[in-house]
Amino acid sequence: MPKITMRQAITDALREEMLRDDNVFIMGQEVGVWGGTYAVTRGFYDEFGAKRVRDTPISEMVIGGAAAGAAMNGLRPVAEFMTINFAFLALDAIVNHAAKVRYMFGGQMKCPVVYRAPGGGGRQLGATHSHTPDVIFAHFPGLKVVSPATAYDAKGLLKSAIRDDNPVLFIEHHTLYQIRDEVPTEEYLVPIGKSDVKREGTDVTIVGYAQGLQVALDAAAKLAEEGISAEVVDLRSLRPLDMGPVLKSFQKTFRAVVVEEGYRTFGIGAEIVARLHEEGFDYQDAPIKRVAQYEVPLPYSRELEQSALINVDRVIKAVKEVL
Amino acid sequence: MDKETLLHWYRQMVLIRTFEQKCSELYQQGKIGGFLHLYIGQEAVAVGSINARQENDHLITAYRDHAHAIMAGTDVKYLMAEMLGKATGISKGKGGSMHLADVSKNYWGGYGIVGGHVPLGVGIALAEQYKGTDSAVLCYMGDGSTNIGYFHEALNLAGVWDLPVLFIVENNQYGMGTAVERASAVKTMVEKAAAYGMKGKQVDAMNVFEVHNATQKALQAIRKGKAPQFLEMITYRFEGHSMGDPLRYRSKEEVHKWQENDPIGILEKHLLDEKEATQEEMDQIDEEVKQEIEAAVQFAEESPFPALESLFEDVYANDL
Incomplete structure (x- = not known):
């Protein structure tokens, strides 16, 4: 089995899911022309085009909310926050809207959105850019929160997250992008909610x-x-x-x-x-x-x-x- | 506009008002809990604009949301049942007054967080653009929403992506008890839309014809030019912000002045002046609506409260 980095595993998961389902698309800051600030979506803009790889302004509130709205209306957005620290600005969109609409309206709608967010400390980014605030998001029913430790889990969990009918926050620790482990070339999923x-x-x-x-x-x-x-x-x-x-x-x-x-x-x-x-x-x-x-x-x-x-x-x- | 249509509009406006009056009564009897925000005075906005939509257009609004649900075509009995927290309510008793939705009718709901639904409306529009349909989203909000970050980010993104959204600000002059001029650095809402490339139009929204006309044109423009549009509906709520509002922030004279332009009165006068309808015909409609509301209340009263087991249902799709 080839060893690949967690960065590559995430890239592969996104690409495979976009090839599998036309309703999967990516939106976020610098995901397109730039290729992703952590280079996760490098090449995607050329491969999938501006419709499916959508650069947004620096506007976390609307990234969080519009991704949820698109998900409610039948798409499967993967919205990227450049870092989880910036997702604080979208906390209301995520926990008060994406995670609530199904229950609050008696099960009439679903909100299959994935929020990807790199986070964590250890890269000398100072107080505002180094949070590990996972527990804040994990507090709320209606949202799923996953955070992988290996390339294998990252790929399998992200594919599950994209196929899940619920909002999922996918937290990537930015010091783990370079770790490598064995990842099968054939398709597999890692179930959410399994230790x-x-x-x-x-x-x-x-x-x-x-x-x-x-x-x-x-x-x-x-x-x-x-x-x-x-x-x-x-x-x-x-x-x-x-x-x-x-x-x-x-x-x-x-x-x-x-x-x-x-x-x-x-x-x-x-x-x-x-x-x-x-x-x-x-x-x-x-x-x-x-x-x-x-x-x-x-x-x-x-x-x-x-x-x-x-x-x-x-x-x-x-x-x-x-x- | 033919007579049948005009009488239908009249009926819708009276239905909304009678529904709201009944809600007020039930709230005072303690049968409706939580917050209750009445639409009385603003009926021409929902009736005029939603009658201009295509069937595949979407609706979304804030927490003053009963009228939009009625106009989406949801039977008032399911709305009344929701008010009373019953299992037969449109949101199964989980949402209440502020959170009515009927997805089967493209009504995505009322939302309690000021401005929070505006990005959702933008996202719903994004999905339609993505799928290549000719649907638009009618995204309603109060004047108070225009001061929150959500509004600005959402209008900007809709402008950048040319999304098919019609932003409809129901400017009823107050965000809770704070007058527009005390809360907004610019005096009109259309000035804010201009910052995001939308021309915007102010509409005399006590007049249902004006509202209908402006909405129709805006929706045509969206479908032609594939870009968002913006309407500022100048209206007024005759009741308080919510039940229990002490109304210290405005004078009785001011309220009376606006009430002289009651949107139902304006339509009524038009119907009589143009001899489109007789007083008897309208009285007949009033009576039918009264009975419809009474039947809705009876349905709601006789419906069961949600089973306690439903507490854990619909937290997630495919419940864990």
């Missing part, structure tokens, strides 16, 4: 997703050198959240650490810990630890920024605390 065991182990369960999952895997590899066997579970989807594999693993290891790049307070980890407490209390042998970003706006200077973010050492330290 996945990415590494098997017996001593401790490490739960993560996206960039946090990669940090967790790196930590697990190092722990193995010390004879500690960590099982790593990838959430992949934040809503719907699939606790099945997490609980199953916890029932085996009795100990858990949750890794996320966002803030600890009211974060993904808080939810996972609460669910483990509610649904797996009898299996708990130690306090469950959370590894998350420190509670500061992210600074520019490289070392300073890195010190605020999650890393392998912090995960290893947390694991040792629960063992």
